[in-house]
Amino acid sequence: MEFSKSPAVRVGLSIAVATGLYGVSFGALSVASGLDLWQTMALSLLLFSGGSQFAFIGVVGGGGSGVAAMSASGLLGIRNAVYGMQMNAMVRPRGWKRFAAAQVTIDESTATATGQSEPLEQRRGFWVAGLGIYVLWNLFTLVGALVGNAIGDPAQWGLDGAAVAAFLGLLWPRLKAREPAAIAVVCAMVTLLAVPFAPAGVPILVAAAVAGVVGWFSHGPAREGLEPDVDPYSSEGK
Amino acid sequence: MNLWLWILIACVVAYLTKLAGYLVPAKVMENPQMTRVAGTLTIGLLASLTAVNTFSTGQVLVVDARLAALVAAGVALWLRAPFLVVVLAGAAAAAVARLLGAA
Numbered sequence: 001m002e003f004s005k006s007p008a009v010r011v012g013l014s015i016a017v018a019t020g021l022y023g024v025s026f027g028a029l030s031v032a033s034g035l036d037l038w039q040t041m042a043l044s045l046l047l048f049s050g051g052s053q054f055a056f057i058g059v060v061g062g063g064g065s066g067v068a069a070m071s072a073s074g075l076l077g078i079r080n081a082v083y084g085m086q087m088n089a090m091v092r093p094r095g096w097k098r099f100a101a102a103q104v105t106i107d108e109s110t111a112t113a114t115g116q117s118e119p120l121e122q123r124r125g126f127w128v129a130g131l132g133i134y135v136l137w138n139l140f141t142l143v144g145a146l147v148g149n150a151i152g153d154p155a156q157w158g159l160d161g162a163a164v165a166a167f168l169g170l171l172w173p174r175l176k177a178r179e180p181a182a183i184a185v186v187c188a189m190v191t192l193l194a195v196p197f198a199p200a201g202v203p204i205l206v207a208a209a210v211a212g213v214v215g216w217f218s219h220g221p222a223r224e225g226l227e228p229d230v231d232p233y234s235s236e237g238k
Numbered sequence: 239m240n241l242w243l244w245i246l247i248a249c250v251v252a253y254l255t256k257l258a259g260y261l262v263p264a265k266v267m268e269n270p271q272m273t274r275v276a277g278t279l280t281i282g283l284l285a286s287l288t289a290v291n292t293f294s295t296g297q298v299l300v301v302d303a304r305l306a307a308l309v310a311a312g313v314a315l316w317l318r319a320p321f322l323v324v325v326l327a328g329a330a331a332a333a334v335a336r337l338l339g340a341a
Contacts, residue, residue, distance in 0.1 A: 018320065025325045039245055046249035049256075051284065056248055058287050063296045066244030074251040076283045079276040084259015085268070093260070102257040158333030161307025164292045165328020168311045169321050171284035174277075183278055184285035191286040195294045203294075204286045211282020215275035222270035225277030230321060 008121040012112050012128030015232045019050070019108050020136020022166075026053055027144020029163050032154035033061030037145050044141040048134060049106050050229055051170050052077045055204075058163060064201025072201065075208045079226055083110040090114070091126045104130030111228035129232070173227045179220050187211050303335035 003009060023044065030040040035057060043053045052073040059069035084105050087093075090113055093101040109130035116122045151157055175181045187207040194203035266272075292308045293299050310331030314324045 022321045022325065025322065035241070035245075039242065042242075042245055042249065046246075047252045049252055051280070052248070052252055055283065055287055056245070058291055060241070062290055062294060066241050070244045070248040070251065072283060072287070073248045074255070075279055077252045077255045079280050080252070080256045081259040081262075082273050082276045084256050085262065085264060086259075088260045089264065098260050099257070102260050103253065105256045105259065155336070156333065158303070158307065158329035158331065158336070160291070161304050161310075161332025161335075162325045162329035164288065164304050164307040164332075165311035165314075165325045166321075167284055167288040167291055168308060168328075169315060169324040171281065171288055172315045174281050174284070180278075180281050183281050187282035187285040188289035191289045192293055192299060195290065195299055196297055198297075200294075200296055204283065204290060207282050207286035208279055211278045212275055214282070215278030216271060218274075218278075220274070222273040223277060224274065225279075225281040226273070 003124070006121060006124050008112065008116045008125030009128050011115065011232050012109075012125050013132055015108050015112055015129050015230055016132025016136055019133045019230050020140050022050075023137040023140030024144035024147070025162060025166055026050065026057075026137075027141040027146070028148035028151075029054070029061075029144075029159060029166065030057045030141075031145050031148035032159040033057040033163075035060065037142075037149065040141060040145045041138070044138045047073070048103060048137070049077050049080060050137075051107075054163075054166055054170065058167065059201040059204060061160075061163065062200045064204075065199070068199070068201025068205065072204045072208070075205070079107075080105055082226065083107070086110060087113060087126060090119075091123050101126070101130070104134050106130070106133070107226075107228035108133055108230055108232065112232045115232055170229050173229070173231065174225045176227070177220075177224070179218075180224055183211060183214055183225075186214075300341070303332045303340040306335035306340065307332040 056069045056073040112129035113122045113126035191203045307328035311328040314327040
């Protein structure tokens with residue numbers, strides 16, 4: 001099939017635009033959390049995993065330490081190791097391409113690839129979504145950081161409310177059954193109980209420990225919670 | 239400078255995590271328990287981050303304009319709005335609540 005007519009390329013490009021655009025919110029929230037322009041860009045260029053980036057700035061913005069921010073970000077990135085294993089089997093990158101593939105292994109590129117059935121289309125979907133999001137996410141992070149720098153007091157514009165909405169938006173698609181919803185409620189309660197007693201950032205790690213223990217000992221579907229932040233197929237006509 | 243250090247460590251950790259999936263023998267990672275923990279960790283952390291960003295200021299629990307943002311975002315998600323619209327709805331709700339006198 002021709003590259004330009006490939007369904008995987010179309011899905012990949014549309015999800016790249018949808019995901020890339022919300023780099024604006026990351027850039028603006030990052031400078032509102034106290035990071036400078038270069039620190040914000042370092043996270044998008046080098047870390048490149050939306051949930052982990054939001055986690056890092058969320059902890060810093062709440063007054064947490066660097067080590068707590070790094071821990072929350074690192075734990076939230078563990079799912080990328082699972083994606084990496086799947087993509088290694090599906091895309092089969094060789095040589096230096098493997099190192100590039102690792103960097104663009106995120107929720108959306110994995111979802112785009114796994115949504116295709118032919119091996120060629122799976123590879124195209126992965127690379128078009130992964131590289132497309134990488135370019136647009138960084139471009140729009142820059143736009144958001146510059147806009148955020150220009151607008152002054154972040155509270156006046158409700159940017160702290162934007163952070164709340166962003167986290168709920170990342171959580172929402174993962175709550176399709178009763179058990180993940182129960183895990184979410186328990187972890188939110190544990191966090192709020194810990195807030196008065198632990199330094200900022202630590203309650204998040206306590207909740208992570210609870211979630212990890214639940215995952216280790218319970219027997220629900222293995223892929224629970226591993227949903228892309230943006231559904232690759234929601235904008236596709238049937 | 240200290241923050242820069244943790245940013246760079248976070249970036250290295252993130253990259254090595256992704257790379258691990260490509261380098262580790264398939265059998266180690268195919269363990270469904272590992273996949274499951276990755277999933278529940280993601281849910282737990284995002285729920286925790288939502289709670290902290292809505293209800294805490296440092297080590298104090300507070301109810302303020304951010305609750306309006308949480309409700310507005312929930313409604314937008316219920317209506318299947320795209321992510322960027324959800325974020326804008328949250329910001330607008332918090333800004334309006336503050337104009338109306340919420341802390």
